[in-house]
Amino acid sequence: MFPFVKDCFTLDNITLDFGSRPEHRSVIDLLESMARILVIPLAMLAVIVSVSVYYWFAIPYDPRQPPRIRSNTPFLGHMIGLLRYGAGYYSKIAEECNLPPIFTLEIGRSRTYVVTSPHLAAVCDRRSRVVSFVPCAINFAQRILRASRRTMRLLSEDLAEEKGPVAAVGLRVENMRAIHQSLVPGEHLDEISRTMLTHLANVFEAEFGGGGEEDKRIPLFRWIRNFVTIASTDTLYGPEKNPMRDAEVMNGFWEVDRGFAMLGLAVFPDILARKASRGRKRFVQGFLEYYAAGDGLATASRLIQARYEVNRRYRVPHEDIARFDLGVCTGLLVNTIPAIFWAVLRVFSDPDLLRELRQSLDDEMIAADLPKSSPTTTTISISGAIKRCPLAESLVSEVLRIHSTNASARVLLEDMAITDPSGGGTTYLLKKDSFLTVPSALFHKNQALWGPSAGEFDPARFGNVNNHQKVRPSANRTFGSGGALCPGRHFAMNEIMSFLVIALLRFDIEPVDDGVWTLPASTHHISTSILTPVEEVWVKVRPREGWQDVKKWDFVW
Numbered sequence: 017m018f019p020f021v022k023d024c025f026t027l028d029n030i031t032l033d034f035g036s037r038p039e040h041r042s043v044i045d046l047l048e049s050m051a052r053i054l055v056i057p058l059a060m061l062a063v064i065v066s067v068s069v070y071y072w073f074a075i076p077y078d079p080r081q082p083p084r085i086r087s088n089t090p091f092l093g094h095m096i097g098l099l100r101y102g103a104g105y106y107s108k109i110a111e112e113c114n115l116p117p118i119f120t121l122e123i124g125r126s127r128t129y130v131v132t133s134p135h136l137a138a139v140c141d142r143r144s145r146v147v148s149f150v151p152c153a154i155n156f157a158q159r160i161l162r163a164s165r166r167t168m169r170l171l172s173e174d175l176a177e178e179k180g181p182v183a184a185v186g187l188r189v190e191n192m193r194a195i196h197q198s199l200v201p202g203e204h205l206d207e208i209s210r211t212m213l214t215h216l217a218n219v220f221e222a223e224f225g226g227g228g229e230e231d232k233r234i235p236l237f238r239w240i241r242n243f244v245t246i247a248s249t250d251t252l253y254g255p256e257k258n259p260m261r262d263a264e265v266m267n268g269f270w271e272v273d274r275g276f277a278m279l280g281l282a283v284f285p286d287i288l289a290r291k292a293s294r295g296r297k298r299f300v301q302g303f304l305e306y307y308a309a310g311d312g313l314a315t316a317s318r319l320i321q322a323r324y325e326v327n328r329r330y331r332v333p334h335e336d337i338a339r340f341d342l343g344v345c346t347g348l349l350v351n352t353i354p355a356i357f358w359a360v361l362r363v364f365s366d367p368d369l370l371r372e373l374r375q376s377l378d379d380e381m382i383a384a385d386l387p388k389s390s391p392t393t394t395t396i397s398i399s400g401a402i403k404r405c406p407l408a409e410s411l412v413s414e415v416l417r418i419h420s421t422n423a424s425a426r427v428l429l430e431d432m433a434i435t436d437p438s439g440g441g442t443t444y445l446l447k448k449d450s451f452l453t454v455p456s457a458l459f460h461k462n463q464a465l466w467g468p469s470a471g472e473f474d475p476a477r478f479g480n481v482n483n484h485q486k487v488r489p490s491a492n493r494t495f496g497s498g499g500a501l502c503p504g505r506h507f508a509m510n511e512i513m514s515f516l517v518i519a520l521l522r523f524d525i526e527p528v529d530d531g532v533w534t535l536p537a538s539t540h541h542i543s544t545s546i547l548t549p550v551e552e553v554w555v556k557v558r559p560r561e562g563w564q565d566v567k568k569w570d571f572v573w
């Protein structure tokens with residue numbers, strides 16, 4: 017008997033009633049007899065499909081591997097958890113299972129080892145040619161950047177970097193080397209930081225130049241995003257020809273970011289990730305024109321010039337170089353922007369912290385004897401302010417720690433055994449082609465590493481202010497680790513600090529509605545390491561009380 021067929025079958029909002037009218041009886045009888053005939057073959061088919069699916073998904077498990085954590089929902093449980101909680105899912109499992117040092121998750125036919133012990137993480141970091149980030153970068157180039165076949169072949173050469181990243185040659189390593197060398201502390205970092213500061217100050221000036229006392233009402237996150245996108249890309253590509261100054265190209269970039277997960281599936285992107293796919297086309301077109309015209313490179317940063325030179329040496333076509341820029345801009349923007357947002361919010365919503373920071377910045381200006389030189393022009397050295405205001409730097413590091421959500425992704429290029437020196441010397445077997453991940457949020461919440469206040473925001477935690485103990489560097493995974501440690505970390509810190517110092521000195525910022533700050537909820541995003549706010553925060557910005565007479569702010573590095 018199939019009562020739902022006989023009585024009532026609901027399909028979306030349409031309800032068909034078969035129950036009562038005599039002319040429908042023969043239809044119902046027919047359906048019933050068909051169902052009786054089909055029930056056994058259908059049940060057998062269901063069993064066969066289930067068993068096949070089970071064996072198709074099942075991957076051999078060697079008990080020498082890290083313990084396996086099973087989901088109550090077979091096959092798809094972990095996948096659903098990851099889609100729902102992002103990298104936070106690893107923390108959820110680890111906490112429920114009493115924090116094993118490393119564990120295995122089987123997701124579909126793939127295997128992921130999740131490392132929760134700092135000792136094991138350090139062991140993996142030291143073996144970065146076997147526990148490698150390279151396949152993830154290549155996957156990104158294939159699915160998101162969509163580089164041509166020839167370029168993909170060049171990028172995929174020498175996966176294991178046999179000669180090490182310093183001596184190795186090839187398109188991939190030399191591109192990365194160009195980035196590293198342009199951002200390494202010293203002359204190059206100073207040069208690019210100086211340029212960044214000029215552009216940051218310029219976009220501030222364009223928006224707020226000329227003083228005035230009236231409030232500007234702005235959506236804080238969107239405002240920071242637009243500001244920093246222009247300032248950062250002007251720095252890299254030169255302000256005259258920067259393709260991101262074209263709103264279509266900039267929106268295209270942010271559409272790619274928004275639709276990153278669907279775009280990354282690389283299945284009918286024009287249908288399943290329509291906006292992101294269109295955004296990618298606009299972005300690539302804008303950058304293609306930049307390289308085709310050629311004149312933008314003269315004012316571009318050393319980083320872009322050096323990468324261009326490498327790519328042309330390997331005869332990479334302009335279209336693929338433009339596609340690589342999607343990767344460059346992703347690294348450049350997607351984390352710095354939310355980091356600045358949280359830093360501004362944390363500082364301006366805490367009156368004591370705001371007072372303390374401003375006090376030390378004002379002291380710095382007085383110590384440098386700069387502001388008093390002219391009543392209407394104030395010159396301030398940002399690098400000097402950073403040195404003299406350790407609390408500001410500590411605060412930014414703490415913002416990055418507490419809002420961090422990255423899960424360093426690696427692939428095992430060979431079978432490997434690792435021993436946990438802290439866990440009684442237990443040795444685990446890690447199998448070739450498996451994924452390995454180290455979730456930062458789990459480390460950053462760990463009280464054994466950060467003390468009982470691990471879960472709290474403490475602006476003075478880093479640095480020696482307020483007698484806090486120094487934190488072990490391996491416990492801080494904001495910028496990842498090992499061979500893939502973020503090459504842009506010093507530049508990012510300089511940019512976040514520059515923005516914060518300018519905002520602290522020049523503006524008063526408060527929420528629009530009732531003057532009460534609320535910290536918005538945040539969410540993970542597949543392409544970012546820093547959580548992004550779920551809702552917008554509307555604020556009023558006006559020139560800082562007592563400093564309205566300053567007509568010209570001169571920020572130097």
Ligand code: HEM
Binds near residue numbers: 347355425503504
């Ligand atoms: C607050 C800002 C930033 C954060 C939190 C951040 C974080 C990260 C993280 C977690 C990784 C992966 C590391 C790993 O897997 O171990 C990474 C990689 C990378 N980041 Fe950043 N990043 C930031 C800013 C930047 C900037 C400004 C640039 C460029 C100017 C940049 C360029 C890169 C590149 C190129 C990689 C790939 C490294 C490789 O392939 O070896 N990042 N970043």
